[in-house]
Structure formats: structure tokens, C-alpha cells
Amino acid sequence: MLYMRTGSVVESDLTARARIVAAALDRFAAHGYDAATMRDIAAHAGVSVALVTHHFGTKQALRDECDARVARFIAEKQDAAAASDVLGEVLGTFGPYLARMLGASGAASDALFARLVEVARASIDDGSASGWLRPSHDPEAQAVALVLLGVAPFLLLDRLAAWADDDAGVALARLAVPLAELYTDGLITDDRLLTATGLVTEEAR
Template sequence: MSTAPAPAGDLTARARIIASALDRFAVHGYDAATMRDIAAHAGVSTALVTHHFGTKQALREECDARVVRFIAEKQDASTSPAEVLNQVLGVFGPYLARMLGAGGGSGGEASAVLFDRLLAVARAMIADGAASGWLRPSLDPEAQAAALVLVSVAPFLMLDRLTAWAGGDAEEALRRISVPLAELYTHGLTTDDRLLAAAGLTAEVSR
């Protein structure tokens, strides 16, 4: 599954390298991806990748910066927080899953920045939803934001398994899994308060 191809009109060698790195890091993880593979996928020489970025870590930092800029641009365009999250995951979902998960490699600080940006979007979405009445606030909104990021990224983290489950079609896997997730968000999962009770809470307290 290809990740974040270079936008139309942005087909310079540098843009192709970044698009290739986003894809290769998403597919193989940071440590397993190689500069040679990134170069081949971009249709350029390894020397040109080194010329533009120097090291694999610097290239990864540029990929992270592109994700952060994408989020900032969407927020500056007054896009709703929910739509920002959907668009970020739609474009960078596989990359984020790898970089935030075990495949993120040695770039722990960069992963923390990405997570913090997604967490900020989730916080804004929760605040916006609670203020307008379409989202139920939690007793712990900060943990609610973290849980939202976790659930949003998880399908991409398990995309290989989901793709196999869906007969080899990654797009179909994500489409199908989005339906029960939307049902879970909209209607909840249980018909009584047993899970709240197990957590030491009551339905009245959680409202």
C-alpha cells in the first residue's frame, strides 16, 4: 500500500525521495528500510539521496516534518479537528503506525513529536465535540484523547493482518473495519454498565 505520493506538480527528485521514504518507512519500519531501497523506489541514485539529506535519520526527520506541516496547514485552513484527524490518517496512516509503533526505530524523540501533534488534534476534537454537544466528554479527557489516537492508528499498525483477513485487499480491510468503529463511537458497545462497574465507575458518574 503506497503512502503519501508526491503531490501533482511536486515531482522534483527531492519530493520523490520524501514520498519514497514515507512509503518505505511505512512498509519496512525505520530500521529495516535502507537508503538504497528508498532511492530505487524513488527512481534516483543512492548518492542523490545522500546529497539531499545526508543520513537516513535526517530523511526520517524531514518525513516527520512533512506530517507536522500537513497537520498545521489543515488546522490553519479552519478544518474541523475531526476532519483533520481523518485526513492525516488517510494520507499518513501507515507511516504514523510504523513510526509510533515498534517499527519507529531509533527516532524516539521524533516519534514523541508526532504523537504530541496527534494528541493535540484529538484534544481539540474532543473539546470541540463536547462544546457543541455531539461528543460525550470523559471523566479523563486527556486519556480520552490518547485513547482516540490509539484506536485511530491501530488499524494501520495491524494492516498486514487486516489485509489478509479481508482477502488481500488493504483498502477493503480499512473500509470494513471503519464501520464497526463508527458504530462503536456512535452507539457504544454494551447495553449495560458492567464495564464501568469493573472500572469502579457507574453510569451516572460517567455522564
């Protein structure tokens, strides 16, 4: 099951086309692009395969529309919210879909990843400027790390659900606490890890 808030995707637009896109987002997230079929997407949307083909032609065109929905969502959030809030909104809404798509090869997946890194970089810039976020020695790598940490739980959603008595929602909610602690307080109480990277020398300690 896709754990995705649907308010901006489905509830305001109950047309057959919108139901097809919502079903595609769900099926691609659940099975991946290659394994998801037009027949399964049509059944999930409650329409015929012929109608899916009528609206989109091919599965690739349908995937392109799903990616476009993500891009539009990002643009809308960037217009309406602080930059520091956008990455969380995107992952909270499309996390399972993004996890599947980013795991695939191809230009479309490359473009999705680049857009998420761009969003994360804006979040870091906003947080650093306002003083609530600590900048990294390598801000670009920090942006990539934020994307990886944000997507990672969705890559293991089945495992997390099994850990939480078959409830992925409960698993994600429980993980939110230690992740927030990690972001807020850190994990290590000294600089041994920074020393291991070479950023902190023995002489400077």
C-alpha cells in the same frame, strides 16, 4: 504498499526531492525506519543513492523531513478544517507511516505521538463544545484512546489484508462500519464496564 493519499505530498511537487520524501514515507511505512535502506528508498524514488545523500545527507535527516511533512500537513489542516476533522485526515493520509514510527523508540516518535494527542484533544474539545461528541471522565486519556484506535488498524495492516483477500483497502473500508457503529452507538447496553472501572458505584446505579 502504502495506502496514502498523495495529493498534498507528491502530485503538486514532482521534483526529485519530493519523490525521495514520498519514497521514504512509503519505505519507512512498509519496513520501519531501521529496516528501510537508503538504496531501497532511492530505487523506489527512481533516483540514485548519491542524489538522496545530496539532498538529505543521512537516513535520520530524511526521517526528520518525513516527520516535518506530517507536521506541516497537520498545520495546514488545522488552518483549513474544523478541529474535529483533523485527526481523521492525518490518519487517513499518513496512517501506515505513523503506525511504524510510533512503534519505534526515540525523541522523534515521542514528538509525533504528542502532536497526535494534541490534535485529538482539540477534536474532543471542538466536538464537546458543539454538542456532537460525548466528553469522557478523563479527556486526556480519551485523546490518547482516539489516537490508539485510529492507529491500530495500520499496525495490523498485513493481517487485515490477508483477512480481506490481500486487499488492505477493502479491509479498512469494512472496518469503518463497525468502528463508526462503536463510536456512534456504543457497544455495551448497560454500565457494567463503567462499574468495573469504579466510575459508577453500585449505590449510584
